[in-house]
Amino acid sequence: MLNLRNISRAVVVGGGTSGWFAALALRRMFAPSTEVRVIESPAIGIAGLGEGGLLNLLDALRRNGIDLTEFVQETGAAFKLGVSYEGWRTGAEDDHYYHLFGRPGLQETDWMEAGFHPLISGMVHEGIELHRYVPGFAAIAGNASQRDALAMLRLGASSGLSASFHFDSHRLGDYLRRVAVSRGVVHQQARVDELLCDEQGMARAVRLEGVEEPLALGLLIDASGFARLGIGGKLGVRWRSFSEHLLLDGVVPFRMPHPQPNPSLVTRAIAMPSGWMWQMPLVERVGGGYVFSSAHADEAQAIYEIHRRVGPGVEPMRALKFEPGHFEQVWVGNVMALGLASGFVDPLESSLLGQMLEQLRNFERIVTAGGGVVPGRVIEGFNEANARCWSGIRDFLRMHYDGPRRDTAFWRDFADLPPPPGYAELRQCFQRRTPRPIDLQNYAIHGWQGIFHALNWLFVAAPLGVVPRKAAAAELQGLPSASRARVAAYITRMRELGAAGDFSSKGDRSA
Numbered sequence: 001m002l003n004l005r006n007i008s009r010a011v012v013v014g015g016g017t018s019g020w021f022a023a024l025a026l027r028r029m030f031a032p033s034t035e036v037r038v039i040e041s042p043a044i045g046i047a048g049l050g051e052g053g054l055l056n057l058l059d060a061l062r063r064n065g066i067d068l069t070e071f072v073q074e075t076g077a078a079f080k081l082g083v084s085y086e087g088w089r090t091g092a093e094d095d096h097y098y099h100l101f102g103r104p105g106l107q108e109t110d111w112m113e114a115g116f117h118p119l120i121s122g123m124v125h126e127g128i129e130l131h132r133y134v135p136g137f138a139a140i141a142g143n144a145s146q147r148d149a150l151a152m153l154r155l156g157a158s159s160g161l162s163a164s165f166h167f168d169s170h171r172l173g174d175y176l177r178r179v180a181v182s183r184g185v186v187h188q189q190a191r192v193d194e195l196l197c198d199e200q201g202m203a204r205a206v207r208l209e210g211v212e213e214p215l216a217l218g219l220l221i222d223a224s225g226f227a228r229l230g231i232g233g234k235l236g237v238r239w240r241s242f243s244e245h246l247l248l249d250g251v252v253p254f255r256m257p258h259p260q261p262n263p264s265l266v267t268r269a270i271a272m273p274s275g276w277m278w279q280m281p282l283v284e285r286v287g288g289g290y291v292f293s294s295a296h297a298d299e300a301q302a303i304y305e306i307h308r309r310v311g312p313g314v315e316p317m318r319a320l321k322f323e324p325g326h327f328e329q330v331w332v333g334n335v336m337a338l339g340l341a342s343g344f345v346d347p348l349e350s351s352l353l354g355q356m357l358e359q360l361r362n363f364e365r366i367v368t369a370g371g372g373v374v375p376g377r378v379i380e381g382f383n384e385a386n387a388r389c390w391s392g393i394r395d396f397l398r399m400h401y402d403g404p405r406r407d408t409a410f411w412r413d414f415a416d417l418p419p420p421p422g423y424a425e426l427r428q429c430f431q432r433r434t435p436r437p438i439d440l441q442n443y444a445i446h447g448w449q450g451i452f453h454a455l456n457w458l459f460v461a462a463p464l465g466v467v468p469r470k471a472a473a474a475e476l477q478g479l480p481s482a483s484r485a486r487v488a489a490y491i492t493r494m495r496e497l498g499a500a501g502d503f504s505s506k507g508d509r510s511a
């Protein structure tokens with residue numbers, strides 16, 4: 001059992017996005033008599049590379065009472081409406097598909113029967129690209145300005161889109177710090193040298209560089225980034241590696257100017273010979289990076305390929321190596337690791353901030369619901385749910401590499417890599433029908449909400465051909481005739497709407 005009632009101090013080690021979001025949550029969770037203190041070392045600094053959020057970023061901002069207009073002004077944020085996948089099937093110039101942030105609950109396509117969305121299955125069956133059913137897609141394709149995008153999003157349901165943000169993570173951290181300090185969080189700049197635990201393994205204090213007296217604490221959030229001081233360091237929890245299933249393990253980040261008049265409304269994910277390149281458009285610049293497999297390219301090769309793709313003027317930043325995975329337990333006693341201190345995977349789909357916010361939301365939910373007293377079994381369940389959440393991210397990412405590309409050793413080797421068992425089974429299901437909510441329920445247990453939902457899986461599985469057109473046809477066959485007629489009428493309408501456009505799904509192997 002963990003008793004957090006009447007603790008006099010909660011310490012967060014780390015002043016990155018994870019640390020400041022944690023501090024805001026702790027300040028809400030505990031009475032003013034409990035000090036919430038963030039200790040961060042400016043000499044170490046933050047990783048500073050995460051610049052794209054998921055939809056739960058907006059929930060977190062709302063939960064913390066942060067005004068969205070102020071957030072945009074203070075962080076240089078630009079709208080993110082999804083991801084554009086370029087070159088993931090044929091590698092050709094016009095090989096694009098989109099994973100858009102749809103707006104569930106209000107669209108005609110939300111109609112659900114027999115566990116699936118018949119209108120969406122109808123589109124998959126007909127080879128109609130899914131992004132084309134989203135009315136707001138025209139704004140993305142037309143490189144609409146931020147102001148026009150805002151006007152479109154205010155239309156709500158009729159745009160069919162929801163938004164998250166691209167943001168400068170340094171400015172985000174600074175902004176969250178100002179908000180947290182204004183709410184009473186104590187900010188200390190110092191280096192933590194050591195975490196001190198008692199015989200039961202409970203954290204009792206941290207020793208700071210140059211300070212003799214250790215700083216006592218009752219709860220520690222380890223948001224120390226790649227330093228991984230607590231769970232990975234002092235407490236020595238085992239790492240659960242995903243490198244058997246995900247090949248990417250190196251990054252060369254860079255910055256570049258906007259290639260278009262307005263910041264793109266989607267993250268660009270561009271397939272490369274040994275991995276992929278992100279381009280995240282903020283208001284003032286684009287943040288980029290080449291994520292590569294070190295078994296297929298070294299840093300010099302990655303830089304060469306960056307220059308070939310975006311021009312010789314681009315200055316690469318410090319390269320980074322990583323092992324994809326996470327700690328098996330992230331909450332041990334009165335220590336919880338969060339953000340990069342708890343795990344890291346290929347940043348495709350920007351899952352990391354999303355995972356961090358979902359983990360923090362559940363930590364807050366459990367501690368609050370327990371009145372500050374938490375049974376050990378609930379903490380075990382939390383760790384299990386967290387691991388499942390990571391498994392869902394791993395499996396979703398693995399599917400992205402299941403397309404038809406075989407033109408370099410990287411793409412061939414990835415195709416041959418054994419899929420994780422959970423995903424291997426889902427892939428078999430998708431040969432027979434489209435992804436459904438029921439498929440994903442094991443990734444979100446004990447009150448967790450999934451990071452990626454059936455529609456997210458569909459947006460990627462259909463264009464890659466992981467869901468063949470005949471699989472959608474098979475499930476439509478099982479519907480009553482009135483429902484099939486409704487699907488047929490919708491498809492006719494879509495075809496009429498798209499008469500001037502090309503609705504065919506490029507690269508669909510199953511056509």
Ligand SMILES: Cc1cc2nc3c(=O)[nH]c(=O)nc-3n(C[C@H](O)[C@H](O)[C@H](O)COP(=O)(O)OP(=O)(O)OC[C@H]3O[C@@H](n4cnc5c(N)ncnc54)[C@H](O)[C@@H]3O)c2cc1C
Pocket residue numbers: 013014015016017018019039040041042043044045046047048049050051052053169190191192193223224225226227229251253289320338339340341347349350351352353354356
């Ligand atoms: C290449 C790359 C791409 C990414 N892309 C995305 C993306 O698109 N979307 C997304 O959501 N996320 C992405 N991320 C993840 C994202 O960067 C992080 O989730 C986010 O920035 C939060 O980081 P953090 O706060 O956990 O760690 P950091 O920002 O690294 O902060 C760590 C903090 O710990 C402090 N610290 C460390 N050691 C000590 C010590 N001994 N004493 C005191 N303080 C210490 C540091 O000073 C710092 O303040 C990406 C990450 C990388 C590396």
